[in-house]
Amino acid sequence: MTGLTRRRLLRGLAVAPAAAAIGTPQIARAAEIELRYGNNLPATHPLNVRAGEAADRISAETKGRVALTIFPNNQLGGDTDMLSQVRAGAMTFFTPSALVIATVVPTAAISAVGFAFADYDQVWQAMDGALGAHVRDVIAKANLHTFEKIWDNGFRQITTSGAPIETAQDMDGLKIRVPVSRLGISMFRALSAAPTSLQFSDVYAALQTKIVDAQENPLPIIQVAKLYEVQKHCAISNHIWDGFWFIANGPAWNALPADVQEIVASAINDAGLKQREDIKALNGSLQAELEVKGLAFNGTDPDSFRAKLRDGGFYSEWKGRFGDEAWGVLEGAVGKLA
Incomplete structure (x- = not known):
């Protein structure tokens, strides 16, 4: 896994990290636009490692205009709390699993139908294709913006x-x-x-x-x-199979300048693709260890x-x-x- 070791990940999963925003190097500068992202995973989980890389890229490509601050490990509350916060605009981004966002948008749980997917090839073909597009369209009706690439939570x-x-x-x-x-x-x-x-x-x-x-x-x-x-x-x-939808408060997202939207969306979608590969590699090594x-x-x-x-x-x-x-x-x- 590029930039991510299994030992580092498992240590972070087992022990909750100190309460600190991953994106603090960006926040130290005076940014014109500050974006808050909360999730329920440890700071060393692939989701947060890759999100941190996206934050660095966003800062660099906007020349410091935009700062993405990451609040991992339920620092901003549980899943229900964070979903409420992103819907209310108190938080810009959140990554709920399909089963979590299904409490607001029931159709989102369709990707978690039992024994629907045979393998990851089928998952990504569906979620990067018509099924993912359908779910994103339904989520949009709840006044939430959903990025194109769903991140991986894994097969159970x-x-x-x-x-x-x-x-x-x-x-x-x-x-x-x-x-x-x-x-x-x-x-x-x-x-x-x-x-x-x-x-x-x-x-x-x-x-x-x-x-x-x-x-x-x-x-x-x-x-x-x-x-x-x-x-x-x-x-x-x-x-x-379950995944993490990277969602944004709809009005807050629509209020961003078009060039910022393009940079942020590209950084987040690219990071999501890398996170998928991290989880795939991690699962392969864990079976042997277990x-x-x-x-x-x-x-x-x-x-x-x-x-x-x-x-x-x-x-x-x-x-x-x-x-x-x-x-x-x-x-x-x-x-x-x-």
């Missing part, structure tokens, strides 16, 4: 303390922790599992005391939370999961919720689901 994988998950049949009765997400809960119920919503801070203890036997998260989270200590198997299920720590990995049969969801009415239900237009764009990218 299933870990268990008991038998490995290989097919949909293995999900029957599985006590699995899931985030508070209507879409996620609906999916696991359709797979005949027994999902329980818990705050992430409670996950390790819940697995350790057998309140739940399984959980699902991207590999970096499994690593930093040391979930391998209380789990035996990790199924590369790729059951949900195997050394005793977590056994196995593949899965995605067709069996899709068949179970289809037969259980999951896809039909969410087609109705998202609407024919959005669902048609999704299926245009990934093939027939419902």
